[in-house]
Amino acid sequence: MMRNFFAVLGGMGTLATESYIRLVDKATQAHQDQEFLDYVVFNNASVPDRTQFILGESDEDPFPYIADDVLKATEIGASFITLPCNTAHHFFDRLQALTPVPILHMPNEALAEMIRRYPVESHPRVGFMGTEGSLNSGIYRKGVEAAGYAFEEPDAALQKDISYLIYHDVKDTGVLERDRYEAVLDTMLKQRHCDVVILGCTELSVFNEAFPMPELPIIDAQEILAVNTVARAQLLRSQQAQERSIF
Numbered sequence: 001m002m003r004n005f006f007a008v009l010g011g012m013g014t015l016a017t018e019s020y021i022r023l024v025d026k027a028t029q030a031h032q033d034q035e036f037l038d039y040v041v042f043n044n045a046s047v048p049d050r051t052q053f054i055l056g057e058s059d060e061d062p063f064p065y066i067a068d069d070v071l072k073a074t075e076i077g078a079s080f081i082t083l084p085c086n087t088a089h090h091f092f093d094r095l096q097a098l099t100p101v102p103i104l105h106m107p108n109e110a111l112a113e114m115i116r117r118y119p120v121e122s123h124p125r126v127g128f129m130g131t132e133g134s135l136n137s138g139i140y141r142k143g144v145e146a147a148g149y150a151f152e153e154p155d156a157a158l159q160k161d162i163s164y165l166i167y168h169d170v171k172d173t174g175v176l177e178r179d180r181y182e183a184v185l186d187t188m189l190k191q192r193h194c195d196v197v198i199l200g201c202t203e204l205s206v207f208n209e210a211f212p213m214p215e216l217p218i219i220d221a222q223e224i225l226a227v228n229t230v231a232r233a234q235l236l237r238s239q240q241a242q243e244r245s246i247f
Contacts, residue, residue: 051133
């Protein structure tokens with residue numbers, strides 16, 4: 001019988017899910033096969049574009065696709081579920097209502113880490129990089145402003161550049177242009193005077209994995225989700241081992 005395992009609702013998009021899994025495996029710090037974590041990945045690449053639906057540009061509702069994966073993950077006995085797609089958190093409350101299995105909330109996890117690393121007193125201005133769908137949903141703005149920070153969203157021209165990174169470089173070609181990525185970060189940090197920048201799209205997390213810049217005040221939501229996923233899974237494994245030792 002499989003030990004405690006978690007389910008990953010992936011495929012939004014596939015390259016981003018691959019990046020998340022690499023981050024999880026790396027953070028596990030395993031030295032033999034049995035030390036890696038047990039997980040099941042639903043790489044549901046058929047999920048319609050979340051942003052197009054949120055903006056009213058498409059009638060194809062992503063919710064039933066993701067909901068089906070939630071129900072399947074519940075049925076097979078997942079201990080918890082991760083959702084490595086920021087924009088899909090537009091549907092989070094409805095998805096969580098479908099199951100007693102906890103779904104980790106990536107934006108909330110990212111915000112908690114931002115507050116820990118970059119207190120509002122020293123880093124009051126937060127820039128956001130993500131999809132237009134996430135901006136429209138306010139999934140980061142609400143939490144950032146509730147914590148007392150100023151939320152700086154891109155203007156139309158800068159958002160066009162961010163969307164190009166997401167949809168062209170990662171989703172379309174898979175060819176990551178470092179100069180283009182760094183130029184957008186530079187605009188947010190220097191021209192828009194942001195004290196910290198949230199990478200609130202998993203395709204942007206692909207860039208951060210490829211071109212890490214730890215010297216910059218960046219909060220990579222997917223990276224934080226990966227670290228927290230490992231911590232939760234390892235705790236569950238440890239608890240299960242203790243229970244077995246008792247009997």
